[in-house]
Amino acid sequence: MLEHYLRQRRQEKDILLMTHIVLGYPSWEASLAIVDTMVAAGVDLMELQIPFSEPIADGPVILRANQEALQRGVTVARCLEFGREVARRHPIPFIYMTYYNILYRYGVDQFVDGMAESGLQGAIVPDLPPEEGDGYMAAMEKNAMHPIFIYSPTTSEARMRYLAGYARGFVYCVARKGVTGMDTRFSDDLENYLARCRAATDLPLALGFGVKEKADVDFLRGKVDIAVIGTQTIRLVETQGVAAVEAFIQGLR
Amino acid sequence: MNKCGYYSQFGGAFLPEILVATFDELATAFDAVKDDPGFWQEYQTLMATYSCRPTPLTLAENLTRHFGGGRIYIKREDLNHTGAHKANNVMGQGLLVKRMGKTRVIAETGAGQHGVATATMAARFGYDCTIYMGEVDVERQRPNVFWMEQLGAEVVPVRDGTRILKDAINEAFRDWVSNMDNTHYVLGTACGPHPFPEMVSHFQSIIGQEAREQILAREDRLPARVYACVGGGSNAMGIFSGFMADDGVELVGVEAGGRGLDSGAHASRLCSDDAAIGVAQGYKTYFLQDTEGQMQETHSIAAGLDYVGVSPILSHLKEAGRVRFEAATDEDVVAAMRLTIRKEGLIPALESAHAFVQAFKEAPAVAPDQALIINQSGRGDKDIFTVADAFEDPGWRDFIKRKAEQYKA
Numbered sequence: 001m002l003e004h005y006l007r008q009r010r011q012e013k014d015i016l017l018m019t020h021i022v023l024g025y026p027s028w029e030a031s032l033a034i035v036d037t038m039v040a041a042g043v044d045l046m047e048l049q050i051p052f053s054e055p056i057a058d059g060p061v062i063l064r065a066n067q068e069a070l071q072r073g074v075t076v077a078r079c080l081e082f083g084r085e086v087a088r089r090h091p092i093p094f095i096y097m098t099y100y101n102i103l104y105r106y107g108v109d110q111f112v113d114g115m116a117e118s119g120l121q122g123a124i125v126p127d128l129p130p131e132e133g134d135g136y137m138a139a140m141e142k143n144a145m146h147p148i149f150i151y152s153p154t155t156s157e158a159r160m161r162y163l164a165g166y167a168r169g170f171v172y173c174v175a176r177k178g179v180t181g182m183d184t185r186f187s188d189d190l191e192n193y194l195a196r197c198r199a200a201t202d203l204p205l206a207l208g209f210g211v212k213e214k215a216d217v218d219f220l221r222g223k224v225d226i227a228v229i230g231t232q233t234i235r236l237v238e239t240q241g242v243a244a245v246e247a248f249i250q251g252l253r
Numbered sequence: 254m255n256k257c258g259y260y261s262q263f264g265g266a267f268l269p270e271i272l273v274a275t276f277d278e279l280a281t282a283f284d285a286v287k288d289d290p291g292f293w294q295e296y297q298t299l300m301a302t303y304s305c306r307p308t309p310l311t312l313a314e315n316l317t318r319h320f321g322g323g324r325i326y327i328k329r330e331d332l333n334h335t336g337a338h339k340a341n342n343v344m345g346q347g348l349l350v351k352r353m354g355k356t357r358v359i360a361e362t363g364a365g366q367h368g369v370a371t372a373t374m375a376a377r378f379g380y381d382c383t384i385y386m387g388e389v390d391v392e393r394q395r396p397n398v399f400w401m402e403q404l405g406a407e408v409v410p411v412r413d414g415t416r417i418l419k420d421a422i423n424e425a426f427r428d429w430v431s432n433m434d435n436t437h438y439v440l441g442t443a444c445g446p447h448p449f450p451e452m453v454s455h456f457q458s459i460i461g462q463e464a465r466e467q468i469l470a471r472e473d474r475l476p477a478r479v480y481a482c483v484g485g486g487s488n489a490m491g492i493f494s495g496f497m498a499d500d501g502v503e504l505v506g507v508e509a510g511g512r513g514l515d516s517g518a519h520a521s522r523l524c525s526d527d528a529a530i531g532v533a534q535g536y537k538t539y540f541l542q543d544t545e546g547q548m549q550e551t552h553s554i555a556a557g558l559d560y561v562g563v564s565p566i567l568s569h570l571k572e573a574g575r576v577r578f579e580a581a582t583d584e585d586v587v588a589a590m591r592l593t594i595r596k597e598g599l600i601p602a603l604e605s606a607h608a609f610v611q612a613f614k615e616a617p618a619v620a621p622d623q624a625l626i627i628n629q630s631g632r633g634d635k636d637i638f639t640v641a642d643a644f645e646d647p648g649w650r651d652f653i654k655r656k657a658e659q660y661k662a
Contacts, residue, residue: 053414053547054533056426057269063413076545100267101531105546127267127535131256152271154433159273177271178431 002093002121002146002169006204006225009044015221015253016044018206020097020230022065023048023082024074026237031082033242034233039090041249044226047124048086050079050098057126059181061231061238076106080114087119095148095169097124103136112139122146122169130166137166148172151200153193160200170204170226173197175211181231184210186219194223217252227252258447261572263565266446267535272426275433280448282353287455296345300459303377304334304344308460310467310626315596316613323477323619325612326626327599328464328492337602337631338460338488339370343439345456347374350437357381357436361425363390363418363484364557364604365397366631367441372406374439382406385424387417390556396635415550418560422534442485443564446535450566454490461495464626477623478503478615481630482607483523483578484557486564488630493576503577505615506567507607509553510580518552522563523571523578530568538565554583554639555603557631581610587643589613590633602631603639 009016019038023031038046051069055062079096087094096115103111103125115123122145128136130149140147146169151160153176164171173194175184184190197205207220208228217227229252236244258264268276286292300306309332313325330338343360350358358380362368368384375382384401388410391398401408414420422445429438443453468476479496481489483506496502511519514527522528522539531540533548541549541561553559570576581589590606592613593599601609605628612627619625633640641649 054419054423056423056534057271057430059427060413067414070547099533101533101540101542101546104532105529105542105544126269127532129266129268129270129273132265132267150270152269152273154271154274156274163270174271177433179427182431 003203005093006170010204010225013044015217015224016226017042017249017252018045018047018226018228019043019233019249020047020049020228022062022069022234023050023079024072025051025065025069027072028078028082030237030242032086034237034245035086035090037242037245038249039092041246043092043249045093045095047095047097047228047230048079048083050076050096050102052099052102055099057179059179059231061181061234065234076102080118083115083120084118093121095122095124095146096120097126100125100128108135109139112136112143112145116143116145120145122148124148124150124172126150130163140168150174151197153177157196157200160197164201164203167201167203170206171197171201172206172208172228173224175207175209178209180209182210184216186216191223214252258451260566260569263538263568264447264450265537267532267537268446269430271430272433275429276446276448278353282349283448283452286349286352292348296348296456297459299344299348300341304340305332306459307463307467308332310464310471311599312471313597316593319596320613320616322617322621323623323625324472324621325616326468326471326476326624328460328626328628330460330488330628330630331601331605331632335366335370335373336635337366337370338457338491339367339441339631340373341459341491342441342453342456342487343367343370343374346437346439346452347378350380351378353437355435355437357383357432358439359383359385359425359428359436360439360441361385361418361421362397362441363387363421363559364555364635365390365394365401366557366635368401368406368408369397369404371439371441372401372404375406376404383428384408385411385421385428387411387415387421389416390418390421393639394556394635395638417551419534419548419562426534442487443490443566444485444534444536444538444562450536450564453487454494454566457487457491458494460488460491460628461493464492465495468624468626472624474624475499475502476626477619478505478612479626479628480505480507480608480612481628482558482604483508483563483567484520484560484604485562486567488628490564490566492626492628497575504575505611506576506578507611508578508580509555509558509607510582511552511554513582514580519580520551520553520559521580522561523567524580534562536562536565538562538568554586554643555607557602557604558607579611581607585610587640590640591644599629600633601629602633603636605630606633
């Protein structure tokens with residue numbers, strides 16, 4: 001169970017790291033090498049993004065990665081296969097991140113069954129609030145998969161508690177307004193917001209959007225359980241290649 | 254948020270969490286005004302004093318004689334300020350922005366009509382304004398870009414994705430998730446997450462209200478059929494809403510058939526097999542997408558119809574059998590436009606000309622004592638570059654060449 005794993009891992013480490021890749025970008029070989037490298041560097045869990053043509057919550061870096069992966073012919077079936085492969089190779093939890101239309105067209109039940117068979121642990125679907133997600137949540141429940149829901153700084157306390165009622169595994173807190181890959185101010189405001197998140201749920205908390213260096217991870221230590229590094233590793237692979245990933249991850253905590 | 258904004262299985266609000274509070278605020282603000290007669294009166298007065306409302310219903314006598322069938326009436330949305338029905342929606346949302354106390358508006362635009370209308374509204378109300386426009390559309394609609402900039406708007410060309418309308422919508426959402434505190438997103442059509450389909454249709458319903466009164470005054474009976482082009486669907490929702498409860502009135506929506514429905518190069522969501530139900534841009538409807546759920550390239554000679562999705566309300570009305578949908582090809586559209594210009598001295602926009610195509614096909618079979626209404630959603634002089642190319646006008650080509658030479662010198 002994801003929550004249990006995270007709590008256990010937190011006994012050993014004061015903050016966990018979740019990283020993110022866009023599947024098939026820049027290539028399938030690179031995706032596999034990046035996962036292997038990240039796991040070897042001590043990443044605690046990973047988010048695998050299935051590309052979509054309209055990634056509305058993502059900023060320019062991840063948007064272009066999505067487009068390029070699609071131009072290279074990345075398919076949902078191949079993404080599921082990749083998930084199975086990495087879940088078999090590595091002992092850490094993997095979760096999918098994608099937009100709802102991918103599940104909808106594939107068939108929500110088939111998709112979730114496929115996730116479970118592949119050994120995945122859960123999914124983040126940023127454009128599927130619980131109000132629209134009855135079928136998804138039922139399929140996740142049936143397969144003991146973890147639907148990860150999102151808190152944002154504009155989420156009211158009442159809504160945080162509402163979302164907590166559907167969330168499993170952990171809650172993903174978005175650090176600020178805006179899309180992925182922009183700068184975040186690690187400030188008192190953020191600390192106050194995280195205190196509100198903490199008060200609304202007993203689940204472990206992850207913080208993402210704009211986390212890109214050790215100072216950010218240091219700031220988050222003691223305030224959340226998981227720091228999420230998304231866009232920054234995509235930038236790193238683009239500018240310095242896969243080989244640079246290991247030292248970067250190891251330098252984060 | 255509550256689960257709402259559904260039209261049978263279509264619509265909804267598939268929102269990233271960061272926007273939930275903003276949409277709650279918008280839905281509350283809209284609910285407060287939609288049944289408020291005072292607000293509607295303020296809106297009608299604004300449209301009457303700023304945008305030529307009520308727009309006329311013109312009997313097209315020459316076209317009627319030409320086809321020898323039903324009497325053809327044309328609802329003149331082209332006479333709105335800024336040249337299209339877009340003004341109806343934009344001025345309505347402008348009033349709402351004032352009530353919400355926001356100071357900046359953003360919008361997407363395809364043909365540029367909605368962008369120009371929004372920039373105009375922003376100038377009039379004193380709002381800051383940013384318009385997102387696909388790079389391809391910036392290329393083909395330069396005159397509108399010029400006017401938006403003169404009106405004080407910043408025009409941002411969108412270089413991601415297919416670089417057309419849907420990509421401009423994505424960018425507008427990306428702006429909004431950062432700036433919702435002071436910014437309202439003036440969505441231009443009856444699509445997107447709830448309450449946009451309902452809100453845009455509400456403001457556009459002024460077209461149908463007028464048209465119904467006008468046709469009754471002229472003909473003393475309801476029309477047999479009403480035609481409207483369908484991009485996102487706002488002008489169609491606008492005119493159809495006036496006749497929705499009149500079972501005897503057949504409503505006909507005309508989509509962009511592009512180079513033909515079997516060519517793969519079209520933007521027909523409701524009458525081609527290339528579309529399927531899906532969820533994107535925050536709502537559920539028919540989208541032109543592949544079997545994996547990735548959105549497809551679309552094509553139309555009319556930039557304003559070139560969109561992957563369609564109003565969830567129209568998807569519902571199609572399935573309910575209340576609206577019939579047809580497609581018009583680029584070629585037929587140019588011919589219908591040319592005929593309308595020659596016969597009536599009216600210049601419909603390429604978008605609107607889609608509705609004319611279908612009405613012309615059907616008019617001869619309609620009894621002469623029956624009336625048809627075509628919604629001329631916009632005026633076509635904005636399309637001068639595209640139309641001159643389609644007409645292969647040699648004089649225009651020489652003019653542009655000479656003009657270019659002058660700029661070079």
